[in-house]
Each structure stands twice: as structure tokens, then as C-alpha cells.
Amino acid sequence: MPPDGHLHAPCMLAETLKILDPQPGDVLVDMTLGLAGHATAILEKTAKDGPGILIDWDAAMLAAAEKRLAAYGDRIKLFNRNFTELPQIMAEAGIEHADLAILDAGVALPQLLDTQRGFGFQGTSLAMSMADPNDPRAADIINSAPEPQLRSILRSTQSEHRSKLIAKAICRVRQRKPIESSSELAEIIAAAVPKGRRKSSRHPATAAMLAFRIFANQELDNLQAGVEAMAEALRPGAGRMVVLTYHSLEFRITRDTIQRLASGHDIPPWLPAPADAKPLVRSLTKRPLKPSDAEATTCRSCRLFAAQAV
């Protein structure tokens, strides 16, 4: 785990604090603790007696955060679990409702920078798992999935044509020897993408690597279930939640899930709403908020969604 030198300010913290408006005694649920940047700032305001349920499925992140949170003692409870298990976690903690909830999606910077985790272009493994550094799933998919399955995974973040080129290149290379690291994978992808088709200054393997990471960690299914679970956990009439997202697939899932929970039904918006519709939340962000210019380098792609329990 990279040391504290790799800490950066939590994304959109000022906006998060403004919306959540933490008060002494409020119960906090942090679904994605990371290095506790958001949690620390919120816990400072909920003062001495506001409990916190703090979740991260990465044991290394949780251990690093625990040190930073030592001053909060028994007020906080840490859970090394998938945030989709929030209902069970709340029951175990003996807490019925959350006043404040935050979900800061995706990987944390220390995970990205740790070459052994296999997330980056310099990675020395193909683990790509946030929950378990020894998870063989991503390596299995990349080295064994049939070409059509690779294409379909890749299509989640890019065009049909690119997906086909990249899937073919991966299959060609792995016929000779297994692909063993994310740096090797990034090179194979970069070489497969014709230069004329490359976009902007991003590494040419960015979108393809994101597709494998999302697939290996089931990030979109988890995000949808997580947003639903947070909304369910909020104190009726008062609890507020913030969701921070970083790419268009996360934006869409979060926006649609909050819209559905706010309408209280699954019927498409152009059809009449059913009489028994039961909204769970109301959206507090007509459009997602964007980071200020000051945050443009570290959190450029961040978009903030917020809702309040009805």
C-alpha cells in the first residue's frame, strides 16, 4: 500500500459537506471508506456521539484508514465487506437508520498506484480486484474467455470495431503464452488500436482496461444495488445521501436508479404513473454537480448526485 504521500484531497468534499450538512449526533454510513478522507471530514462535524458505519471490501484500505480513524474509538464500526451487504451490516451494528450516507465509486488512488494490484499501465499482476489482491478472476477471463466474450466485455466502454481488434490481439498473444500483468495487457491493447483512431492524450488502453476492471469487480451491478441499499437505509424524511461517480456508465446507473427510487415505480416516464407509486427519495441534484476549477486536475471526471429520503 503506498504511503500517505499518495493521499489526495477527497473529491468534491466541499459540495458533499454542503449537501449532507452533518450535525452533532448524526449517524454516518460510508459505503466506500478508502483512506477515510470524506469520512474524517464528516465525523469531525458529527462530533462526539455520532456513530459511523464505515465499509470497504479492500482489507488493506480498511487497515490504512483504521489508523487515521483511531481517535474516533468506539463511535465507528469498520466492515470489510461488499457495500451491497448494507442491510445485514446495519442489522449487525444495531443501527436502524442513517442520517448521512456517501458512496464514492470506483478504485482509490493507492489501489491504482500499487503495481501489484494490476489496475494500472505499469502493473506487475493481472489481479484487478479491489476486494482480493489474489483473485484469479480477471486473469482467467483475459487468458481463457472465448473471443466473443472478450469482445462483449470490451464493448461496454468502446466501439464494436475497437473491441474486435483488441479481443483478437489478446487471443493471438495468449496462444503463445499467458498474459501475466496489466502492463503487458496495456501494451497489447495499445498496439492493437490503430494510431489514427486514438482519442486525446489518454493512454490508448484506458477504456479497455476499465472494461476489464468493471467486469472483474461487477462494479455496475454493485453500484446499482449499493445506491438502492443506501436509499433504503436513510432516516425517513430527513436522511441524505451523496454518490460520487467517475465515468459515463456510473453516471447512467446512478442517475437512473435515483430517478426510479424518486418515482417509486418501474414504469417508463412517458406512461402514467401507477396509483400505488411509493417514492423513497427525492433528488437534490437536478443535474449532477461538477468539480470546481480548483479540483480540475485531481477530480476532473467526478459527478455528484444527491438525494433525500421522503
Ligand SMILES: C[S@@+](CC[C@H](N)C(=O)[O-])C[C@H]1O[C@@H](n2cnc3c(N)ncnc32)[C@H](O)[C@@H]1O
Ligand atoms: C474512490 S475510493 C473512496 C475514497 C474515499 N472516499 C476517501 O475519501 O478516501 C473507493 C473505495 O471503495 C471501495 N469499494 C469499491 N467498491 C466497493 C464495494 N462494492 N464494496 C465495498 N467497498 C468498495 C474501494 O476498495 C475503494 O477503497
